[in-house]
Amino acid sequence: MEYEVVIGLEIHAELDTRSKIYCGCTTEFGGEPNTHCCPICTGMPGVLPVLNKTVVEYAVRAGLAANCAISSFSKQDRKNYFYPDLPKAYQTSQYDLPLCKNGYLEIEVDGSVKKIGITRIHIEEDAGKLIHDESGKVSYVDYNRCGVPLIEIVTEPDMRSSAEVKAFFEKLKSILEYTSVSDCKMQEGSLRADVNLSVRPKGQKEFGTRTEIKNLNSVRAIVRAVDGEARRQISVLERNGVIVQETRRWDDEKGESYSMRDKEEAHDYRYFPEPDLTPVVVDEAWLDKIRSSIPELPDERRKRFIAEYGIPAYDAAFITGSKPLADFFEAAAKESKNAKAISNWIMGDVMKKLNDTGLEPLDMPIKPESLSRLVSLIDENVISGKIAKQVFEIMWDTGEDPADIVEKEGLKVVTDTEEIRSIVIQVISANPKSVEDYKSGKTKAIGFLVGQIMRETKGKADPQAVNRLLKEELDKL
Amino acid sequence: MAITKEDIERLADLARLNLTPEEIEKLTGDMETIINYSMNKLNELNTDDVLPMEHVLPISNVFREDICEKSFDREEILKNAPEKAEGCFLVPKVVE
Ligand SMILES: [Zn+2]
Numbered sequence: 189m190e191y192e193v194v195i196g197l198e199i200h201a202e203l204d205t206r207s208k209i210y211c212g213c214t215t216e217f218g219g220e221p222n223t224h225c226c227p228i229c230t231g232m233p234g235v236l237p238v239l240n241k242t243v244v245e246y247a248v249r250a251g252l253a254a255n256c257a258i259s260s261f262s263k264q265d266r267k268n269y270f271y272p273d274l275p276k277a278y279q280t281s282q283y284d285l286p287l288c289k290n291g292y293l294e295i296e297v298d299g300s301v302k303k304i305g306i307t308r309i310h311i312e313e314d315a316g317k318l319i320h321d322e323s324g325k326v327s328y329v330d331y332n333r334c335g336v337p338l339i340e341i342v343t344e345p346d347m348r349s350s351a352e353v354k355a356f357f358e359k360l361k362s363i364l365e366y367t368s369v370s371d372c373k374m375q376e377g378s379l380r381a382d383v384n385l386s387v388r389p390k391g392q393k394e395f396g397t398r399t400e401i402k403n404l405n406s407v408r409a410i411v412r413a414v415d416g417e418a419r420r421q422i423s424v425l426e427r428n429g430v431i432v433q434e435t436r437r438w439d440d441e442k443g444e445s446y447s448m449r450d451k452e453e454a455h456d457y458r459y460f461p462e463p464d465l466t467p468v469v470v471d472e473a474w475l476d477k478i479r480s481s482i483p484e485l486p487d488e489r490r491k492r493f494i495a496e497y498g499i500p501a502y503d504a505a506f507i508t509g510s511k512p513l514a515d516f517f518e519a520a521a522k523e524s525k526n527a528k529a530i531s532n533w534i535m536g537d538v539m540k541k542l543n544d545t546g547l548e549p550l551d552m553p554i555k556p557e558s559l560s561r562l563v564s565l566i567d568e569n570v571i572s573g574k575i576a577k578q579v580f581e582i583m584w585d586t587g588e589d590p591a592d593i594v595e596k597e598g599l600k601v602v603t604d605t606e607e608i609r610s611i612v613i614q615v616i617s618a619n620p621k622s623v624e625d626y627k628s629g630k631t632k633a634i635g636f637l638v639g640q641i642m643r644e645t646k647g648k649a650d651p652q653a654v655n656r657l658l659k660e661e662l663d664k665l
Numbered sequence: 666m667a668i669t670k671e672d673i674e675r676l677a678d679l680a681r682l683n684l685t686p687e688e689i690e691k692l693t694g695d696m697e698t699i700i701n702y703s704m705n706k707l708n709e710l711n712t713d714d715v716l717p718m719e720h721v722l723p724i725s726n727v728f729r730e731d732i733c734e735k736s737f738d739r740e741e742i743l744k745n746a747p748e749k750a751e752g753c754f755l756v757p758k759v760v761e
Contacts, residue, residue, distance in 0.1 A: 205731045212734030221752040225742045226734075232745070241728035263720050270681060272756040285719065320758060328753035331742075456679060461720050469725040 190390040191425070193418040194398075195353055196345035198382040199360060200338050201370040202314060203246045209313045209337035210237030210280070210465075217376050221330035229335035231276035237464055239264075243337040244287065244468055246369045247311045248478045250339055251288025253363045253485060254306050261469055262287045264311070264462040269455065272329050273315040281340075283459040286310035287468065293363070294487075295355040304356050305344030314338050333377075339369070345384065345395065350414040357381060357410060358509055362486045365511035373548060380405045383413055386431070387421045396421070397431040401438050401445055413438040417445050489514060497527035506535055512549035519556035520563075529563045537580055554583050562590040574647045575599045602649045605657065608641075611649070612657045615640045616665075626662060634658065666704060668697040 208215055211228035228235045251258050265283040291306035316334040318327045341360065347353050361379060364370040372379045386398035401417055404410045416438070421431055436445040484492070486508045493504040493514075508514045517534055521527040538559075542549060562579060565571045571579065571594055582593045594600055602608060615637060616623055625633035641654050673693050677684045684692065739752055748755035 207731050207733045212729070212732060213736045214733045220739070222739050222742050222754070223752075224736050225739075226737045230742060230745070238727060238729040240731050242731035244728070261719070261725075268679075272754075272759055318759060319753070325758050326748075326750075326755045327758050328751065329756055330753055458679070463721055466722050466727045467720045467725045 189426075191387045191418075191422050192390045192392075193348055193414070194345050194386050194388065194395055195347040195349075195414060196384040197341075197343045197347070197353065197356065198384070199341040199343075199357070200314075200380050200382075201250075201341065201364055201372065202378040203243055203337040203339060203369060204371050205240055205242045205246065205337055207240060208335040209240050209243050209311070210335055213335065215336045217373075217378075219332050221328070222332065224332040225334070230331050231274075231334075237280070239465055239468070240337060243311055244470070245478050245481075246337075246367075247287050247309060247339050248470060248475070249367045249482055250341070250364060250369045251291060251309050252479055253367050253369075253482055254288070254291040254293055254309065254341070254360070256288035256291030256306060256309060258288055258470055258475055259285060260471065261285065261467060263467040264465045265459045266462050267312075267457045267459055269457060271315070272327065273318050273334070275316070275331060275334065279312060279315065280462055280465070281312035281459075282310035287470075293356060293359050295352060295359055297349075297351050297355050302346075302352065304346045304352070307342045307344055309339050309341045312338050312340060345386075345398075350411045350418075353383070353414050354407060354411050357407060359486070362509050362511060366485050366489075367482055371550070373550075374405050374407075375546075375548075377405060381410055383410065383417070385414060385417050385421070387418055387425065396425075397433050399431065399433065399445075400435045402435055402448075404438060406440075409438060409440045412440060412443060413445065416443060420445065486511075486514075493517075497521050497531075499527055499531045503528075503531040503535060507531060510549050512552070516549065516552060516556050516559075520560040523557055524560035524563055526563050526567055529567070530560060533559055533563065533580075537577065541584055553585075553587055555587070558583055558587075558590055565590055565594060569601055569603070569650065570594065571599055571601055572647060572649075572651060574642075575601075578647075599648060602645055603653060605653055608645070608649050608653050609657050609661070611641055611644050612654070612661050615644060616658075616661055623662065623665065627665070634662075666697070666700055668693055668700060672696070 202215070205215055207213065208229055211226050213224045213226050213229055216224065228237050248258050262282060262285045264280055266278040267281045267283070268278040270277050286308040288309035289307065291309070292303045293306065294301055294303055296302075314333050314336040316329055316331040318329055320327050343356070347356060361372050364379070365372050370378055374380070381404045383401045383404060384398050385401070386396035388394065388396040399417065399421070401413050404413055417436070424431055432447075435448045437448050438445045490501075490504045490508040493499055493508060494501055499507075507517045513534065517530060520530045524530055538552070541547075542552070547553075562576060562583065565579075566573055566576050575594075579590050579593050579597075579599060582588065582597070583590055586593075619637060619640065622633040622636050626637070637658060638651075638654055641658065642649060642651070670689055670693050673684070673689050673696060677689070743749045743752070743754070746754040
């Protein structure tokens with residue numbers, strides 16, 4: 189039987205504010221355990237939390253960028269549950285009156301555009317971090333992350349494949365980056381997704397029973413979890429089994445999900461309005477002010493890059509998908525006469541380096557001006573394309589200016605024809621067999637000779653000059 | 666509205682309360698009386714023209730600016746920990 193996979197996402201994004209949602213503790217990542225804490229964020233009795241205004245503005249910004257309706261009146265609620273990462277025994281969240289609702293994002297998969305509905309975006313606080321002691325009987329709790337502001341973005345069950353999920357997630361990520369709402373550093377947990385997935389026989393109207401896979405923190409894990417869980421559910425149905433509605437955890441190493449065996453008592457969060465925090469009213473004036481703070485978004489920027497820098501649509505889509513990458517491109521292309529070359533470097537060598545080193549585009553060790561100077565050095569025939577790769581490696585490692593590297597390492601193209609000619613003659617006399625081949629019509633032999641000459645000059649000879657001089661000298665024979 | 670022993674047990678469990686069978690017995694009756702009394706009282710009221718109350722506070726938009734302040738010293742924070750080690754609160758092992 190043919191099945192259809194139905195997927196919805198719940199995405200948590202940490203907001204890029206300086207201080208926490210209800211207190212002045214820093215949101216900075218990676219401090220010593222429990223050094224970013226105060227009585228408010230560790231849930232001491234008798235404290236009075238006060239909402240960080242920027243949290244509301246960032247959440248509204250995200251909502252506007254995701255085409256949501258912004259609630260003029262919303263409130264915060266307590267979601268009650270006991271877990272040691274949550275010292276208050278409730279999470280302050282939003283229940284029935286979220287800040288943003290009824291939005292959508294457009295994604296493009298295989299050339300066709302599709303709208304993915306966004307049910308709601310609400311504000312809430314992050315929980316602390318538990319470190320489980322492998323051997324012993326204890327867990328260590330660090331409350332630094334407790335009270336870091338989050339938005340939760342809930343989608344409609346509108347996605348039908350892992351490709352659509354990936355496209356949506358990346359689109360959302362780029363919008364959050366563009367609006368500076370979140371730094372979206374997935375390896376630091378700034379952005380994480382829960383996947384709700386069910387399958388149904390193709391053509392069936394009713395949804396199947398869904399499972400939820402929690403806390404996926406890389407695009408790769410999301411895609412693999414979607415594919416893995418869809419396969420699992422289909423195989424259960426094929427064997428006439430029954431899908432159990434449950435929460436599952438994805439083991440990315442094993443490539444399979446397993447049941448979290450929730451306690452029998454289903455969660456009963458007993459939400460009620462948070463009495464310590466006032467309702468939030470967003471009037472037109474405030475909304476306009478927030479709206480005017482939204483910068484150019486990825487779709488507009490993509491179109492502008494094509495028009496302004498003349499780069500191909502594919503390049504523009506790739507580069508504008510990541511704000512830091514797009515900023516890097518634009519800064520480099522502005523200084524350059526060859527935007528296409530800049531985009532080629534970014535999509536090729538730069539991306540490869542980022543992937544190999546696991547760095548985010550935000551942490552790029554080279555400056556955009558350096559890349560545009562590198563491109564100029566090639567275009568002005570100061571260095572060859574091959575040497576440029578070598579220069580790029582050094583730039584990446586040291587952050588030095590490419591021109592300085594070329595000077596210091598003596599990597600300039602050799603254009604002195606007499607110098608090249610003498611090497612050409614030397615190579616010709618050292619390789620009589622190849623010369624003979626060439627003379628007898630095996631034109632391939634010339635490639636070998638060029639290679640030898642380039643080797644002699646350590647790749648620095650101007651290839652055009654080499655070709656011309658080699659032909660000249662061979663014709664003399 | 667009838668309140669059962671199971672209702673009380675479930676509520677106690679959610680609130681992490683350990684109740685004796687006698688307490689459960691007593692609370693079941695008490696709860697039923699309270700709920701029914703309040704419901705009867707509320708039903709006496711005409712609420713046709715009353716808007717639902719979303720929140721108890723008649724004020725809105727009390728905010729703080731996004732400014733960092735000094736956090737507490739860790740030793741101060743950990744004073745409230747029943748047990749501590751390596752700068753962390755220690756709790757009985759929880760496995761998800
Ligand atoms: Zn705090």
